[in-house]
């Protein structure tokens with residue numbers, strides 16, 4: 001089932017999500033829904049708070065090349081346990097702020113631990129787009145959006161655009 005993606009500004013996007021201690025069938029179904037919602041958007045990552053669920057769950061797949069095998073990842077309680085001093089700047093976007101993009105600088109390489117959909121502990125090193133994406137999604141679990149890295153003026157400009165878009169969507 002496809003879920004509705006919350007649009008910024010929304011108080012639920014500013015909340016800290018709670019850790020998952022037992023991966024229920026409901027949570028697995030939520031992860032499947034989130035993957036479907038992400039692929040259809042289309043996007044490369046989605047965090048549970050973006051569909052209104054304040055649990056520490058993210059999904060991502062940064063395989064973008066046509067013809068390459070997809071690599072859907074489901075992460076419960078993802079955590080960055082190490083980050084490189086080396087930084088990387090990517091133009092980021094977010095399904096909660098459609099059509100808005102800005103450069104964000106983050107560590108280039110990160111080690112991430114998480115629990116997979118079967119409750120198995122995982123650890124992996126990510127770099128490039130994967131590193132940016134996983135950090136962006138984990139930020140969502142802490143109530144943080146990519147625009148929070150921008151200068152206030154730019155952030156306010158993007159928020160105003162979103163308020164206007166939401167008003168138009170509400171009228172439609």
Ligand code: NI
Nearest residue numbers: 093094095096
């Ligand atoms: Ni996002």
